[in-house]
Amino acid sequence: MLTKKLSIGLVCPYGWDTPGGVQNHVRDLAEFLISAGHKVSVLAPAIDESQLPAYVVNAGKPISIPYNGAVARILFGPKAFAHVRQWIAAGDFDILHLHEPAIPSISLLACWAAEGPMVGTFHAAAKHQKVIYAIGPILEPAIEKLSARIAVSEAARLTLTNHLETDAVVIPNGIYAKRYANGAPQERWSGNTIGFIGRFEEPRKGLQVLLDALPIIARFAPDVRVLVAGPGDPKEVEESIDPQLRHRFEFLGRISEEDKADFIASVALYVAPNTGGESFGIILAEALAGGACVVASDIPAFDSLLGGGEFGALFESENSAELAKVVIDLLRDSDKRSALARKGKGHAQIFDWDVVAEQIFSIYEMALVGAQEITLSSENRGWNRFLSKDGDKK
Amino acid sequence: MKIALAIAFVVLAMLWYLSFLATRLDRLHHRVETSWANLDGLLQRRAAIALEIARSESCDPASSLLLTSAAYQAREASVQERSSAEMALSGALGLLIVDGHMHAGGAEQSLFEELRLLSAKIQVAISIHTDAVSSTQMVRKKSAIRFFRLAGTAPLPVTYEFESDAL
Numbered sequence: 001m002l003t004k005k006l007s008i009g010l011v012c013p014y015g016w017d018t019p020g021g022v023q024n025h026v027r028d029l030a031e032f033l034i035s036a037g038h039k040v041s042v043l044a045p046a047i048d049e050s051q052l053p054a055y056v057v058n059a060g061k062p063i064s065i066p067y068n069g070a071v072a073r074i075l076f077g078p079k080a081f082a083h084v085r086q087w088i089a090a091g092d093f094d095i096l097h098l099h100e101p102a103i104p105s106i107s108l109l110a111c112w113a114a115e116g117p118m119v120g121t122f123h124a125a126a127k128h129q130k131v132i133y134a135i136g137p138i139l140e141p142a143i144e145k146l147s148a149r150i151a152v153s154e155a156a157r158l159t160l161t162n163h164l165e166t167d168a169v170v171i172p173n174g175i176y177a178k179r180y181a182n183g184a185p186q187e188r189w190s191g192n193t194i195g196f197i198g199r200f201e202e203p204r205k206g207l208q209v210l211l212d213a214l215p216i217i218a219r220f221a222p223d224v225r226v227l228v229a230g231p232g233d234p235k236e237v238e239e240s241i242d243p244q245l246r247h248r249f250e251f252l253g254r255i256s257e258e259d260k261a262d263f264i265a266s267v268a269l270y271v272a273p274n275t276g277g278e279s280f281g282i283i284l285a286e287a288l289a290g291g292a293c294v295v296a297s298d299i300p301a302f303d304s305l306l307g308g309g310e311f312g313a314l315f316e317s318e319n320s321a322e323l324a325k326v327v328i329d330l331l332r333d334s335d336k337r338s339a340l341a342r343k344g345k346g347h348a349q350i351f352d353w354d355v356v357a358e359q360i361f362s363i364y365e366m367a368l369v370g371a372q373e374i375t376l377s378s379e380n381r382g383w384n385r386f387l388s389k390d391g392d393k394k
Numbered sequence: 395m396k397i398a399l400a401i402a403f404v405v406l407a408m409l410w411y412l413s414f415l416a417t418r419l420d421r422l423h424h425r426v427e428t429s430w431a432n433l434d435g436l437l438q439r440r441a442a443i444a445l446e447i448a449r450s451e452s453c454d455p456a457s458s459l460l461l462t463s464a465a466y467q468a469r470e471a472s473v474q475e476r477s478s479a480e481m482a483l484s485g486a487l488g489l490l491i492v493d494g495h496m497h498a499g500g501a502e503q504s505l506f507e508e509l510r511l512l513s514a515k516i517q518v519a520i521s522i523h524t525d526a527v528s529s530t531q532m533v534r535k536k537s538a539i540r541f542f543r544l545a546g547t548a549p550l551p552v553t554y555e556f557e558s559d560a561l
Contacts, residue, residue, distance in 0.1 A: 369432035
């Protein structure tokens with residue numbers, strides 16, 4: 001790594017206090033860079049300012065907007081723009097790293113307002129291609145200011161090349177592999193258990209697919225239990241389950257990071273039946289790092305993360321009969337299960353922050369070659385210089 | 395009066411647009427230059443490492459000669475010949491690594507490791523540079539830019555034909 005300590009500005013478009021993959025990624029990256037000795041400031045929208053860590057600057061209250069099959073809490077508008085400009089002017093940054101700059105958010109505003117070495121990371125693999133087609137020409141002048149682009153997966157890179165006609169380097173999302181490597185199996189979660197982690201109320205997380213598969217699984221594996229961890233109200237889901245199978249379900253609510261490691265180490269199978277809208281699948285990387293045997297739908301992101309089935313079993317997305325078949329097959333064959341889990345654990349090391357942050361940092365180094373530090377672009381425009389001189393005379 | 399105002403407005407808007415385009419183009423040219431400076435620096439370092447490997451003991455005289463000449467050619471190549479010279483160096487290094495990696499001593503081992511890291515960086519630098527070049531070429535095709543000669547005397551950036559699997 002570069003020996004010179006940098007002043008790095010990270011922009012997170014989504015509400016800091018709502019859980020999500022991008023937020024986690026920005027948080028982990030910021031903490032990693034800080035521990036490496038760099039000066040880091042994160043600009044993010046937030047609802048409750050008092051809960052923010054010291055390195056986060058609040059950009060204002062986010063608004064909820066449906067985007068890409070989920071509700072996104074983002075922020076834009078003139079007031080946010082003023083915040084962004086203030087942050088850039090006060091920050092004295094060497095480099096800006098913008099997350100998800102292709103959606104209307106403070107990342108895009110920062111890209112608009114700043115001048116100098118900027119790196120953008122694209123997380124989403126957009127489903128609604130027509131929308132991007134329509135806004136592509138508007139985004140282009142802003143996006144082309146980025147010195148380098150990173151996509152978190154091949155799926156995200158394809159979205160970028162297809163719609164914005166620009167290429168990106170693929171660097172996966174990072175996980176702290178060590179945190180998950182030493183989970184202790186817990187009695188209460190062991191046995192013939194199927195684990196699921198996520199906001200189960202969101203249809204795209206695919207809990208319904210697992211629910212539909214359960215009657216078949218239960219016929220072949222009578223002692224099977226499904227453990228669902230994640231925030232949400234289980235009542236509605238519970239009512240939709242066949243009463244005879246209801247006792248096979250356990251809703252654990254949101255679990256802590258330590259519990260998560262134990263959970264992953266305990267369950268016989270980890271199932272990710274997501275139906276789409278997923279660009280990377282960080283939870284799968286974590287499950288692999290924790291040594292779980294993973295079963296996932298074959299959406300592009302999961303397919304590439306699991307190496308086409310090499311590091312975890314795949315089933316056709318939204319096909320609960322096939323899911324049931326794969327699950328039963330694996331529940332019966334513990335050798336196959338542990339072989340798959342072992343392979344997956346080895347593969348998960350490439351997602352470790354030590355590896356990923358180094359890759360991101362080498363992109364920073366490249367963006368910094370021959371560049372000056374970050375300024376507001378309005379200061380560089382000829383007419384503004386002229387206007388401000390005029391103002392001084394008066 | 396109204397017509398005069400309207401014309402003045404249109405002219406102002408056009409001037410603003412042209413200035414916007416010019417800034418945009420200037421920025422892109424800058425991006426091409428910096429990404430090339432980055433790539434050039436990495437390639438120079440690779441040539442230096444290649445020379446060091448050529449001088450090391452694990453290298454037999456024949457591959458030493460091959461490597462030395464390829465590295466010098468890459469270093470001294472003109473802009474037009476650069477990409478083919480770099481590709482020749484990639485080829486020479488590839489031959490040596492497949493052939494000679496096995497019986498490399500401790501000192502050479504660290505050279506090879508450095509070369510491996512550098513190669514990964516070069517790949518990324520190539521894709522960043524190619525991207526800068528192609529966006530610049532695309533913007534320069536815009537009729538407003540051509541008509542008003544907003545590019546000035548800046549030469550149109552050329553795509554370097556680096557093989558994507560360049561070592």
